[in-house]
Amino acid sequence: MRLYRIITLLLIALMFLHTTNPAVAGNHANKSGNTVTIENSSITMQLTGGGNVPKYTFWDHDDNDSKYHVQFSHVFEANDNDDDGKYSHQGDRKVSNSDVALSSLSWDFSEISETNDGVDFNISSVGGDFSITFVNHIGNDASSLKFDVIVDGYTWTDDSAMFVIGFKLIAQGGDNDDDENQDNEEQDGNQVTWGEGGFIDVEATAATADGDIDVGVSTGNDGNSPLVYISYGHFNNGFEHDPTIGVQASASGSFIPLNPVIIPFSLFIVVLIYRKKN
Numbered sequence: 001m002r003l004y005r006i007i008t009l010l011l012i013a014l015m016f017l018h019t020t021n022p023a024v025a026g027n028h029a030n031k032s033g034n035t036v037t038i039e040n041s042s043i044t045m046q047l048t049g050g051g052n053v054p055k056y057t058f059w060d061h062d063d064n065d066s067k068y069h070v071q072f073s074h075v076f077e078a079n080d081n082d083d084d085g086k087y088s089h090q091g092d093r094k095v096s097n098s099d100v101a102l103s104s105l106s107w108d109f110s111e112i113s114e115t116n117d118g119v120d121f122n123i124s125s126v127g128g129d130f131s132i133t134f135v136n137h138i139g140n141d142a143s144s145l146k147f148d149v150i151v152d153g154y155t156w157t158d159d160s161a162m163f164v165i166g167f168k169l170i171a172q173g174g175d176n177d178d179d180e181n182q183d184n185e186e187q188d189g190n191q192v193t194w195g196e197g198g199f200i201d202v203e204a205t206a207a208t209a210d211g212d213i214d215v216g217v218s219t220g221n222d223g224n225s226p227l228v229y230i231s232y233g234h235f236n237n238g239f240e241h242d243p244t245i246g247v248q249a250s251a252s253g254s255f256i257p258l259n260p261v262i263i264p265f266s267l268f269i270v271v272l273i274y275r276k277k278n
Contacts (some may be wrong), residue, residue: 027140029112029119036109036136038119042143043247047136049123053103054134059173060143060197060247068198069170070245072102075132077161078231086216087164087229098157100128118142130154130238144199144246149206149230152238162216162231169226171195185226190217192228197248206232206241215241 029038038045045058055071077098083093102125110122118139125132135148137257149165169185171194185194205212213233220227232239 027114027119027138029121031109031112031121034107034109036112036121038138038145040138040141045138045145047123048123049107049109054123055146055247056075056105058145058198058247063196065146065173066171066196067173068247069168069172070198070200071168071170071226073166073168074099074101075163075165076100077157078158078164079158080231084216085162085214085231085233086218087162087231088218089220095158095161098161102132104128105132111182116140117238120259126245129139142171143159144244146203146242146244148240148242150240154235154238156234159234162233163235164232165230167200167228167230169194169200169228171198185219185221185228187217187219190215192217192219192226193248194226196267198226199246199248201244202230203242206235206239208235208237208239210236213239 022102027038027040029036031037035046041061043058043060045056048055048057055069057067057069059067060095076097079095080087081094082088104202105128107123108126110124113120118137120135120137122136123134130151133148133150133152135150136145137147137150138145151163153165166225168272169192175194185192191199192202193199202215202217205214206215213235215233216231218229218231230241230243232241232261
């Protein structure tokens with residue numbers, strides 16, 4: 001009976017190993033041209049920039065077929081006609097001559113900084129009337145990335161308006177190829193989810209030199225691509241704010257393939273040791 005108990009425990013241990021996510025310690029980062037790629041045991045995150053509008057692409061290693069994109073679109077001012085602190089495409093009015101397409105700006109990457117806490121790098125606009133910097137941080141083995149939005153040197157067209165940043169949310173691959181999943185953004189407070197697990201989480205306030213300002217979140221649609229708008233109350237010169245993007249925890253674990261000789265070899269060792277002791 002003792003031998004059977006040992007064998008049973010061994011099989012349970014092997015089954016646990018088989019269903020455990022592979023561990024890749026820390027983050028692995030590299031920069032190639034206009035793309036920064038960060039990979040850890042949970043997620044792969046890419047940011048493309050340079051002469052193009054910045055775009056994040058990321059995916060969970062438990063579902064490599066499903067990829068999520070957050071693409072910066074444009075910034076503009078809007079009058080908050082319904083006084084709810086967030087932009088509404090139907091109810092609020094864009095301020096004339098305030099729209100700036102982010103693709104019209106050039107973008108420069110900083111060097112990648114790897115620390116004990118994770119990976120940091122920046123991407124900054126070049127050549128505009130004001131600057132936007134995205135300060136990116138991903139913690140070791142984290143499944144999300146924080147990007148501080150820093151606006152500096154901004155001059156208002158309408159002092160009574162809100163400042164709005166628009167993002168496109170795109171989900172591709174896996175179940176995301178279903179058209180219904182391209183238009184399934186859901187908002188819960190200041191968090192927006194889309195596709196089969198992509199999310200953007202937005203802090204309710206942003207920091208300025210004069211104190212905190214309120215931040216609002218709303219959604220819209222551009223064809224089959226959901227949009228999210230982040231709206232900022234009035235500020236002088238600029239602000240700093242820190243949204244988070246990532247993939248929600250997957251319900252299914254990934255499998256580590258076992259060498260087919262491991263189980264019989266392990267059983268042979270157990271039997272051999274048992275016979276020697278008896």
